[in-house]
Amino acid sequence: MAVTKSRIAGNLSRIRDNIADARARSGRTDDVSIVAVTKTVGLDEIKLLLDAGMTELGENRVQQLQRRAEELNGYLQRKRNPLPIAPRWHMIGHLQRNKVKNVLPIVGVIHSLDSLRLAEEIQARAEGMGQIDVMLQVNCSKEPQKFGCAVGAAMHLGEMICTLENLHLIGLMTMTPITRDAEKSRPIFVRLRELFEEMCTERIGGDDLKELSMGMSQDYSVAVEEGATILRIGTALFE
Numbered sequence: 001m002a003v004t005k006s007r008i009a010g011n012l013s014r015i016r017d018n019i020a021d022a023r024a025r026s027g028r029t030d031d032v033s034i035v036a037v038t039k040t041v042g043l044d045e046i047k048l049l050l051d052a053g054m055t056e057l058g059e060n061r062v063q064q065l066q067r068r069a070e071e072l073n074g075y076l077q078r079k080r081n082p083l084p085i086a087p088r089w090h091m092i093g094h095l096q097r098n099k100v101k102n103v104l105p106i107v108g109v110i111h112s113l114d115s116l117r118l119a120e121e122i123q124a125r126a127e128g129m130g131q132i133d134v135m136l137q138v139n140c141s142k143e144p145q146k147f148g149c150a151v152g153a154a155m156h157l158g159e160m161i162c163t164l165e166n167l168h169l170i171g172l173m174t175m176t177p178i179t180r181d182a183e184k185s186r187p188i189f190v191r192l193r194e195l196f197e198e199m200c201t202e203r204i205g206g207d208d209l210k211e212l213s214m215g216m217s218q219d220y221s222v223a224v225e226e227g228a229t230i231l232r233i234g235t236a237l238f239e
């Protein structure tokens with residue numbers, strides 16, 4: 001069954017309430033934004049998200065990102081009333097170097113930068129396009145994960161990224177393993193925040209290093225308690 005407008009509105013308001021509660025519990029006053037992950041839905045649901053005022057959209061695969069972005073552009077060009085704020089795409093999944101040239105014209109932010117070789121490819125392909133906002137993906141869980149740089153390598157990699165003038169390092173990102181128990185994600189979020197604080201102390205990224213992209217449908221409240229500034233939420237928006 002297709003998700004209705006009121007369903008999305010209801011989900012969004014519940015998610016926002018949970019975020020507000022988590023911010024209150026942790027005494028936070030800074031902003032938390034939501035990237036709506038659209039990988040499991042189609043253009044109709046994306047339109048509903050835009051109607052609900054969402055502007056940040058995320059995809060984890062390059063081909064689907066390209067397809068979605070094209071569909072959405074077509075729709076926005078046909079649409080009579082322009083949106084108050086243009087939507088922005090976030091690449092949140094693993095990015096292969098040979099796909100960099102395809103995503104750069106589409107995305108506003110890349111969350112999944114995890115190697116120097118990938119950073120250098122972005123540097124080369126972004127020539128003349130202006131700076132690309134990137135986040136360093138770090139593997140903070142003890143489980144072997146395929147993607148994300150090791151915690152111990154993150155500071156150095158962050159420093160190297162900052163020497164590449166076409167890249168703009170704005171924060172750190174981490175993925176948590178699938179779980180039903182959100183508390184299992186907490187130590188992973190704490191690890192990323194501590195790394196972030198260390199990088200801030202070392203002035204890596206300067207004042208521009210601000211974002212912690214962590215927390216998904218399964219664990220976003222815990223992520224907010226631990227300092228997330230960007231949540232990547234799919235399932236909970238469309239259930």
Ligand SMILES: *Cc1c(COP(=O)(O)O)cnc(C)c1O
Pocket residue numbers: 037039060092093175216217218232233234235236
């Ligand atoms: C799918 C995905 C999410 C969102 O997951 P949900 O459980 O649907 O909220 C977040 N981050 C990444 C990298 C993803 O691939």
